[in-house]
Amino acid sequence: MNTDSYNDGAVVHTPVFIDGHSVEIPILKILKQDGTLYEGAELPEIDQKLATKVYKTLVFHRVMDERMVASQRQGRLSFYMAALGEEAASVGGAAGLKDQDMIMTQYREQGALMFRGFSLEDFMNQMFSNAKDLGKGRQMPIHYGSKELNYMTVSSPLGTQIPQATGYAYGQKLQGLDAVTICYFGEGAASEGDFHAGLNMAAVQEAPVIFFCRNNGYAISTPSDEQFKGNGIASRGVGYGIKSLRIDGNDILAVIKATQIARAYALKENAPVLIEAMSYRLGAHSTSDDPSGYRTREEEERWQANDPILRMKNWMLAQKWWDEAQDSALYTRYREEVLAAVKVSEKIEKPHLDTLITDVYDVTPVHLQAQMDELKEHINKYPDAYPFTAGKF
Amino acid sequence: MNTDSYNDGAVVHTPVFIDGHSVEIPILKILKQDGTLYEGAELPEIDQKLATKVYKTLVFHRVMDERMVASQRQGRLSFYMAALGEEAASVGGAAGLKDQDMIMTQYREQGALMFRGFSLEDFMNQMFSNAKDLGKGRQMPIHYGSKELNYMTVSSPLGTQIPQATGYAYGQKLQGLDAVTICYFGEGAASEGDFHAGLNMAAVQEAPVIFFCRNNGYAISTPSDEQFKGNGIASRGVGYGIKSLRIDGNDILAVIKATQIARAYALKENAPVLIEAMSYRLGAHSTSDDPSGYRTREEEERWQANDPILRMKNWMLAQKWWDEAQDSALYTRYREEVLAAVKVSEKIEKPHLDTLITDVYDVTPVHLQAQMDELKEHINKYPDAYPFTAGKF
Amino acid sequence: MAQMNLLHAINNALDIAMTENERTVCFGEDVGYFGGVFRATSGLQEKFGKVRCFNTPLVEQGIIGFANGLASQGSVAVAEIQFADYIFPAFDQIVNEAAKFRYRSGNEFNVGKLTIRAPYGGGIAGGLYHSQSPEAYFAHTPGLKVVIPRNPYQAKGLLLASIRDDNPVIFFEPKRLYRASVGEVPEEDYQLPLGKAEILQAGNDITLLAWGAQMEIIEKAAEMAATDGISCEVIDLRTILPWDIETVTQSVMKTGRLIVSQEAPLTAGFASEIAATIQQECFLHLESPIGRVCGLDTPYPLALEKEYVADHLKVYEAIKHSINY
Amino acid sequence: MAQMNLLHAINNALDIAMTENERTVCFGEDVGYFGGVFRATSGLQEKFGKVRCFNTPLVEQGIIGFANGLASQGSVAVAEIQFADYIFPAFDQIVNEAAKFRYRSGNEFNVGKLTIRAPYGGGIAGGLYHSQSPEAYFAHTPGLKVVIPRNPYQAKGLLLASIRDDNPVIFFEPKRLYRASVGEVPEEDYQLPLGKAEILQAGNDITLLAWGAQMEIIEKAAEMAATDGISCEVIDLRTILPWDIETVTQSVMKTGRLIVSQEAPLTAGFASEIAATIQQECFLHLESPIGRVCGLDTPYPLALEKEYVADHLKVYEAIKHSINY
Numbered sequence A, B: 001m002n003t004d005s006y007n008d009g010a011v012v013h014t015p016v017f018i019d020g021h022s023v024e025i026p027i028l029k030i031l032k033q034d035g036t037l038y039e040g041a042e043l044p045e046i047d048q049k050l051a052t053k054v055y056k057t058l059v060f061h062r063v064m065d066e067r068m069v070a071s072q073r074q075g076r077l078s079f080y081m082a083a084l085g086e087e088a089a090s091v092g093g094a095a096g097l098k099d100q101d102m103i104m105t106q107y108r109e110q111g112a113l114m115f116r117g118f119s120l121e122d123f124m125n126q127m128f129s130n131a132k133d134l135g136k137g138r139q140m141p142i143h144y145g146s147k148e149l150n151y152m153t154v155s156s157p158l159g160t161q162i163p164q165a166t167g168y169a170y171g172q173k174l175q176g177l178d179a180v181t182i183c184y185f186g187e188g189a190a191s192e193g194d195f196h197a198g199l200n201m202a203a204v205q206e207a208p209v210i211f212f213c214r215n216n217g218y219a220i221s222t223p224s225d226e227q228f229k230g231n232g233i234a235s236r237g238v239g240y241g242i243k244s245l246r247i248d249g250n251d252i253l254a255v256i257k258a259t260q261i262a263r264a265y266a267l268k269e270n271a272p273v274l275i276e277a278m279s280y281r282l283g284a285h286s287t288s289d290d291p292s293g294y295r296t297r298e299e300e301e302r303w304q305a306n307d308p309i310l311r312m313k314n315w316m317l318a319q320k321w322w323d324e325a326q327d328s329a330l331y332t333r334y335r336e337e338v339l340a341a342v343k344v345s346e347k348i349e350k351p352h353l354d355t356l357i358t359d360v361y362d363v364t365p366v367h368l369q370a371q372m373d374e375l376k377e378h379i380n381k382y383p384d385a386y387p388f389t390a391g392k393f
Numbered sequence C, D: 001m002a003q004m005n006l007l008h009a010i011n012n013a014l015d016i017a018m019t020e021n022e023r024t025v026c027f028g029e030d031v032g033y034f035g036g037v038f039r040a041t042s043g044l045q046e047k048f049g050k051v052r053c054f055n056t057p058l059v060e061q062g063i064i065g066f067a068n069g070l071a072s073q074g075s076v077a078v079a080e081i082q083f084a085d086y087i088f089p090a091f092d093q094i095v096n097e098a099a100k101f102r103y104r105s106g107n108e109f110n111v112g113k114l115t116i117r118a119p120y121g122g123g124i125a126g127g128l129y130h131s132q133s134p135e136a137y138f139a140h141t142p143g144l145k146v147v148i149p150r151n152p153y154q155a156k157g158l159l160l161a162s163i164r165d166d167n168p169v170i171f172f173e174p175k176r177l178y179r180a181s182v183g184e185v186p187e188e189d190y191q192l193p194l195g196k197a198e199i200l201q202a203g204n205d206i207t208l209l210a211w212g213a214q215m216e217i218i219e220k221a222a223e224m225a226a227t228d229g230i231s232c233e234v235i236d237l238r239t240i241l242p243w244d245i246e247t248v249t250q251s252v253m254k255t256g257r258l259i260v261s262q263e264a265p266l267t268a269g270f271a272s273e274i275a276a277t278i279q280q281e282c283f284l285h286l287e288s289p290i291g292r293v294c295g296l297d298t299p300y301p302l303a304l305e306k307e308y309v310a311d312h313l314k315v316y317e318a319i320k321h322s323i324n325y
């Protein structure tokens, strides 16, 4: 009984407020921007093979974002969300985990899916909502998901994945699996009630879940100092009795390190861990957004100097695991591949009309089938009005 | 910009978790159970007049609870919720405020309303849902409210009053009033998403609101260690950047002191304060509950020793502001008054049939009036079936 | 067969579900050691351990969020919301998440293994917040199933079917009947079909349709009408979503008249959906307007509950009105 | 009179409301400095200061909880929910709190000064979570008003009326029309009545009823029908709750036929309430079943949006079906 024990703690006889200053939150940094390590820094478990995979994923991420933003500008794609400047959070998180771990994301973490090996075609087919999209063309671009790769399909309502991750991890524990769940979210989404629910329940229900907050300074136009007044998101972990860690989110080695130790801890202790990765959303919120309406170029430039991909490259070069020629070849290759893939995917036809009503339930109920039958009759009557489906069922 | 400044804090190069142990939360105690003060204790602003009013309110509270639980057992009342053993939290909170301050409660804080001067008749009329109930007989017993006394009508859904209190306080600030809002809730309700919303918004929107958590160890049958794993509720204030204070909730002087300084701070700084009062729900959750199904007699007995009313009485006696003769006379008088009031109120007739549809909107809409007309016709047809209203409209 | 009240029947169904599948988990506020404030989960923690039957913190959005995640993982999640009146904080997790989980992912993921139990309805002097019948709020949500039993036998069979059904199901339990409704219930496993209405009494003159605790009311009204020589066909809808249009249509084709009664307020309640559909399906067969006997369009009251509710007398009047139209 | 698009009209209404009463406050996600993601509150922070027009943290239940408190205090709270799809986390604060505030307190307190604005509806390739039309979820809730304008002129007049109305109002803005719909709007203050439908076109053969962005669709269908010699009476409901039964009844008494069209899925949508009520009110005057032309009973799709929506061709077919019944 908690309230019984309150007599055990410190007692005062004049009021003493506690506040944000009562807790000091250090930030973990391993890699400097120039590619050298901080003195005394402890590396994550990483060898050349893993490092190369991570680095290539980062570059692929950067290239795909760049190409897709351009495609959207050209009117080929309806919508896109880049992760410019904060790619290390998602790629490094996946790199610190095992393949059997579940990844639940907000939306700006496609890097984790890239690391898991989702194919370029799969990405494209989702974005072009075509017949080959695993999601059957039902959600807006960037709402990826893959059962095979243990990557939960993205859902637009913010924060909902947080208590879900707790439940998912609880199920993994129940089954005795060697697996945890990682749950990504932005510092904005952390304001949702679901955040509170998910973290508190994880602590109480002892779920092996890693909460990974990308604190990138903005929620669309809202700067984080209009989002909360506490010391970031990590300080909240204290209130839930959750082990918490703040890291430099642009430091790929810190991200991998943090995720690795969080995984080990969560699994061993059946307990959640909270990681707050400090970063900055260098690009627009999405292709529908223009940040010049709410922040300065100077601020953006300050953060350009912290590029996580360049930082890792500098390290790779220093390690002699990588060279400039390989680097430019990689960028060139990825650019060509992405461009080629766009051209293929944008031409693939739309999903079959029947997919409009499948998966609402496990089995299509009578009333819905009747609605489809009526729809088909209608389309047959006005084929010109429904050019993508007329004559195709 | 928050994320810019993260480079200013402490930096580490090997991971260091922060956790509940990172913040030490002392508890404020002023009055010992024997009625003497702790050495060095700072008294709240209190004179004999205020002290006497507070003490009388406490006794009235104890007596009314006792009588109403008995009335419920006798089948005269449908439902009741006592605050046995934690009366100091509500009475002391009201005593630390000014009359113009808004009080928003959960349900176990009738003490604050008693302090404000809600009449015994008003209490009774609410509980008996009769025609004189200010709430027009629409809510279950104990859902009091009074515009005149700045006491917001109680609402059963838990936690909803928390962001509402933030909004209310914001309005007070906007109008430039010398007034704050106090918001009571249990440690169970603090798990709701609305808690997170209300506290974070209060910090960000700079609202002069006092969040007053009654941590009484239980939410119905759920002990607080199955409610959260953090260090109580006060530790959460840290995460929101809210000044927080833990107090002995059975120490009336600590409650008044904390509320007084919280009010001054909130008003001066336009900022919220969080108070966590440690106490124990000595009685059943409500008259529908039987705690013997989930906790031990021994545990209850340990807490009986901390009776807040006895503690204040001891102080009053020591101050020579009160004597035993006065005390037993007061109990006797209140018992008689309550019993008499029950007898009057239970006989007052039910609210008029028209109150079934008034106050749904400011003005009754056509469709609702039509439903009422139809209902009246129906009742006229079957007067025996609706004995409380037939023939009375 | 044993005599069980509605609570026992539910407890028994949960016991069977937890016994047959060790991945079945029951949780909610006060659900663990204490067995729930109504005692529906009584004894389950003792029998299956704290990991499979437990208290959650007091946060409905968290309970259902957690349940969604757990179900998507492949566990069988049976979540309790303490009162249906308190389901609204979880509305987003139900309507935006659970209902759309399978569709939005192209069936990569689903929460078919989710069942949400919640006591609903009035008649217990509960006032605004312990009396609501919120089924219509969920009925506008493709992807959900909504089930409401009328008695212990139905409760056990429908709950087992709900838990095993591969779609998220909201199972509303008529709390007024928890102890009041007692009947023969087989101790062994059985299921009753979802999506199928049941004709309790065949009749020729008019169809009466309801669900849950309201069944008692329309049965009583049917008895009264019988003394006037009116033959009522009495139907229990049982599943609100997707509902059994076929059975109701067939009945109204025969009787030519329909009264739907629900506890919830009239406007935009589920009775309205039924009326809208049946006027379309049976247009040429209807001999009088479809009547809806419902709560008034107000919050659920306390002192005037008796006047407010759709009782048997109001249903009886509606029957006569329809017949004499 | 000025030419304004729907966004300008709303911005203009907010400007008037904030100018006339210094206790009027506008807030929501990104509403402050940036002026909202659709820019509906553009310029307001600059003009009225950060205390009266501000960003909130990203928490819809908090926004409405805060708004309830603020309104109960006597301030005029105009809260924005960024998309109607994200209103569900606030469902409890709306349905259990705002709607019942006055009733439960016996009118000691009320949140009449609350207005919730939210862009709603499809047609913008928004998929499941940027397309929903959730009006029916709120229509089952006594105590709320629900208002939906069809064009800039209506938007300004109805929004001003909503803000000034002494009841909590949910004001859904058809985001597809934000920039697409342009029209003459007086710069000065005016109000349009809540609870009153508007007959846009008188006709004799059939009544077409819709609201919001769906008005364009039924008007187009009416034009098509006109070339077949079918005379349609076209009505904009404007207020969903409480709705104008009288105007619709009068019209259907005259035409004998009714088609209701809504963007939302068919089952338990608000069209069902209308059909249920009108079959009752106009039973002896109806010459064919009341038709509902709605979205399919699925989540809102993306790739197949064109096929999914209740477009003018589907309405036109329904008209013919009704006439030829």
Ligand SMILES: Cc1ncc(C[n+]2csc(CCOP(=O)(O)OP(=O)(O)O)c2C)c(N)n1
Pocket: A108, A156, A157, A158, A159, A185, A186, A187, A188, A189, A190, A214, A216, A218, A219, A220, A281, A285, D029, D058, D060, D082, D086, D089
């Ligand atoms: C429940 C909900 N409310 C609002 C939105 C609209 N919205 C989409 S992204 C976003 C900002 C999210 O910010 P943050 O969590 O910091 O993530 P970031 O975009 O910075 O990666 C908002 C308000 C939404 N998707 N869901």
Ligand SMILES: Cc1ncc(C[n+]2csc(CCOP(=O)(O)OP(=O)(O)O)c2C)c(N)n1
Pocket: B108, B156, B157, B158, B159, B185, B186, B187, B188, B189, B190, B214, B216, B218, B219, B220, B281, B285, C029, C058, C060, C082, C086, C089
């Ligand atoms: C939203 C909501 N969920 C559940 C309930 C049912 N309920 C009423 S009181 C209570 C326990 C509250 O515990 P706590 O907040 O600690 O207050 P205490 O009773 O200890 O004073 C519960 C679960 C409710 N009223 N509202």
Ligand SMILES: [Mg+2]
Pocket: A186, A187, A188, A214, A215, A216, A217, A218, A219, A220, A281
């Ligand atoms: Mg962000």
Ligand SMILES: [Mg+2]
Pocket: B186, B187, B188, B214, B215, B216, B217, B218, B219, B220, B281
């Ligand atoms: Mg408690």
